[in-house]
Amino acid sequence: MSESVVIVGGGVIGLSCAHYLRDMGYAVTVIDRNTIGGGCSHANCGYIAPSHVLPLTEPGMVGMAIRSMFKRDSPFKVKPRLSLSLMRFMLGFARRCNHRDMLAGGRALQPLLEASMASYKELVQYPQIQCEWNPNGMLYVFGSNRALDHFGQIDALITREFGTAAAPIDASGLTQMEPALRDGLAGGYFYDCDATLRADRLNSSWRAWLEERGVTFIERCQMSELIREGDRLRAIHTSSGELAADQFVFAIGARSADIAAQLRCRIPVQPGKGYSITMDRPDPCPTHSMLFPESRVGVTPYQGAYRLGSMMEFVGFDESIAPHRISLLRLGVEPYLKAPHMPHEHEQWFGFRPMTPDTLPIIGPVPRCPNGYLATGHNMIGLTLAPVTGRLIAEMISGSQTVVDPTPYSVDRF
Numbered sequence: 440m441s442e443s444v445v446i447v448g449g450g451v452i453g454l455s456c457a458h459y460l461r462d463m464g465y466a467v468t469v470i471d472r473n474t475i476g477g478g479c480s481h482a483n484c485g486y487i488a489p490s491h492v493l494p495l496t497e498p499g500m501v502g503m504a505i506r507s508m509f510k511r512d513s514p515f516k517v518k519p520r521l522s523l524s525l526m527r528f529m530l531g532f533a534r535r536c537n538h539r540d541m542l543a544g545g546r547a548l549q550p551l552l553e554a555s556m557a558s559y560k561e562l563v564q565y566p567q568i569q570c571e572w573n574p575n576g577m578l579y580v581f582g583s584n585r586a587l588d589h590f591g592q593i594d595a596l597i598t599r600e601f602g603t604a605a606a607p608i609d610a611s612g613l614t615q616m617e618p619a620l621r622d623g624l625a626g627g628y629f630y631d632c633d634a635t636l637r638a639d640r641l642n643s644s645w646r647a648w649l650e651e652r653g654v655t656f657i658e659r660c661q662m663s664e665l666i667r668e669g670d671r672l673r674a675i676h677t678s679s680g681e682l683a684a685d686q687f688v689f690a691i692g693a694r695s696a697d698i699a700a701q702l703r704c705r706i707p708v709q710p711g712k713g714y715s716i717t718m719d720r721p722d723p724c725p726t727h728s729m730l731f732p733e734s735r736v737g738v739t740p741y742q743g744a745y746r747l748g749s750m751m752e753f754v755g756f757d758e759s760i761a762p763h764r765i766s767l768l769r770l771g772v773e774p775y776l777k778a779p780h781m782p783h784e785h786e787q788w789f790g791f792r793p794m795t796p797d798t799l800p801i802i803g804p805v806p807r808c809p810n811g812y813l814a815t816g817h818n819m820i821g822l823t824l825a826p827v828t829g830r831l832i833a834e835m836i837s838g839s840q841t842v843v844d845p846t847p848y849s850v851d852r853f
C-alpha cells in the first residue's frame with residue numbers, strides 16, 4: 440500500500456504539493472477549513488514573475504513605511520495595536536532593509552524563481568490545466584522621469600547581480616507597444632521573462648485533474664490539533680474527525696503562526712492584506728499585464744475580464760472591504776490608462792498574504808518532527824513559487840535529490 444500524506448491547506452501551495460506527491464505515488468488527502476483555492480490564492484494579480492527577484496527588504500523601505508502610515512491614501516498600512524508578534528515581525532523586517540541583506544535575499548530567491556518558471560512551462564502543457572497562461576512578459580510603467588530614473592538604477596542592479604535584464608522603453612515606444620496607455624508618460628521597462636495566468640482557473644482545473652488522479656479533497660474541514668506519538672505525528676484532529684497519515688504537510692498560508700506552538704517552532708508569519716477588483720474589459724483594454732510602481736497598482740487583462748490589484752495592510756485578519764481602499768485601486772490606474780476601469784464589477788476581493796520578516800518562504804521539515812513539513816510564507820509571490828514548492832516538498836518527503844538547495848527556506852532560520 441502506498442504511503443499516505445495529509446496536506447492541510449488547499450491554496451495554490453497545497454494543490455502543488457498534492458500534484459508532485461501524487462506524481463511520486465503517494466496517497467494524498469487535502470483538507471481546507473473553507474474551500475479549495477478560496478483563500479489568498481483566489482483572485483490575486485496572476486503574475487508569474489521571475490523579475491521579482493529583489494525581496495521587499497529594500498534600503499529605504501522603513502522610511503517609506505513610516506511615512507505611509509500617516510497618509511490616508513497609502514497602499515501600505517499598519518493598524519497600530521498591541522501585538523508582540525507584529526512588533527517582532529516589523530523589527531525583523533526593518534533589520535533586513537539594507538543592501539547586503541537585500542542581495543542575500545535575492546540570491547536565495549533566484550533559484551526558486553527560475554525552477555518554478557521551468558515547472559510552470561511544463562505544467563501548462565497539460566490540457567487539464569486551464570488557466571489563461573500568457574507568457575507575454577510584464578511591463579513596468581512610469582509617469583514621472585524621477586520614478587523612471589530611480590527604477591533604472593534598480594533594473595541595473597538586478598541585471599548586474601542576477602542577470603535578469605529588462606528592455607527599457609521610451610515614451611513614444613510605450614504607446615506603440617501598449618496602445619491602452621495614455622500619451623505623455625515617462626517610459627517603462629519590459630520584462631519578457633514574466634508571464635501571467637488566472638489563479639482561480641488554475642486552482643479549479645488543477646483540483647479537478649488531481650481528483651481524477653485519485654487525490655481526495657475535504658472542504659470545510661478545519662485542523663485544530665496535532666496528535667503525536669513520540670516525535671512523530673500520528674494524526675490530526677479536524678472539525679470532521681481524526682485524520683491519520685504517514686506524512687503531514689502544513690500549507691495554511693497566513694494562518695501558519697496558529698500552529699507554531701503545537702509544532703514547537705517559531706513561524707513568524709503575519710497576514711499582509713491585499714485587494715483586487717475584477718471587472719469587464721475596458722476599451723481599449725491593455726494587451727499586457729502592467730505594474731505602475733508609483734501607485735503600486737497592477738493590471739491584468741483576461742479573456743472576458745480585467746483585474747486591478749494592490750495594497751499591503753498589516754491589520755490582522757480584518758475581513759472587511761472598505762470602499763475607500765477599493766477606490767484607491769481605481770484611482771491608482773487613472774493617470775496611466777486611456778480607459779482605466781469599468782463600472783461593472785465581477786468581484787471585489789481581499790486576500791491575506793503569508794508574510795515573513797525576511798520575505799523568503801518557509802519550505803521544509805518541521806524541526807525535530809520526522810514526518811511534518813511546512814510549505815508557507817510565500818509573501819507576494821506564492822502563485823509564482825507554487826510549482827517549485829510542491830516539487831521541493833515531494834522531493835524532501837521521498838528523500839530524492841532536490842531541484843534546488845532548500846537550506847535558505849528552512850524554518851530553523853528564525
Ligand SMILES: Cc1cc2nc3c(=O)[nH]c(=O)nc-3n(C[C@H](O)[C@H](O)[C@H](O)COP(=O)(O)OP(=O)(O)OC[C@H]3O[C@@H](n4cnc5c(N)ncnc54)[C@H](O)[C@@H]3O)c2cc1C
Nearest residue numbers: 448450472478479480483484486662692713820821822823
Ligand atoms: C492582492 C494580491 C495580489 C497578489 N498577486 C500575486 C501575483 O501576481 N503573483 C504571485 O505570485 N502572488 C501574488 N499574490 C500572493 C499569493 O496570492 C500568495 O502568496 C499565495 O496565494 C499563498 O498561497 P497559500 O496556498 O500559501 O495560501 P492560501 O491560498 O491562503 O491557502 C491557505 C489555505 O489554508 C487554509 N487553512 C488555514 N488554516 C487552516 C486550518 N487550520 N485547517 C484547514 N485549512 C486551513 C485556508 O482556508 C486557505 O484556503 C497576491 C496576493 C494578493 C493578496
